[in-house]
Amino acid sequence: MYVTAIVPAHNEAGNIKRAVRALKKQVDKVIVVCDRCDDDTYQRAQQAGARAFETVQNEVERRGR
Secondary structure, eight states: OOOEEEEEESSOTTTHHHHHHHHHTTSSEEEEEEOSOSSSHHHHHHHTTOEEEEOSSOOOOOOOO
């Protein structure tokens, strides 16, 4: 069995390396999806050995109530 962990992240630069390293001990691959981050979550996730992706213009459509 091959297991991949997908981690959604928003401005988690301070925690992402530790999370990726812990997950790498349990799964085969770690993917971090950086959702509109303004810090260096993306770079730190890659440094920790994850495959990282950044969302581009990910806007939430707001509907009136």
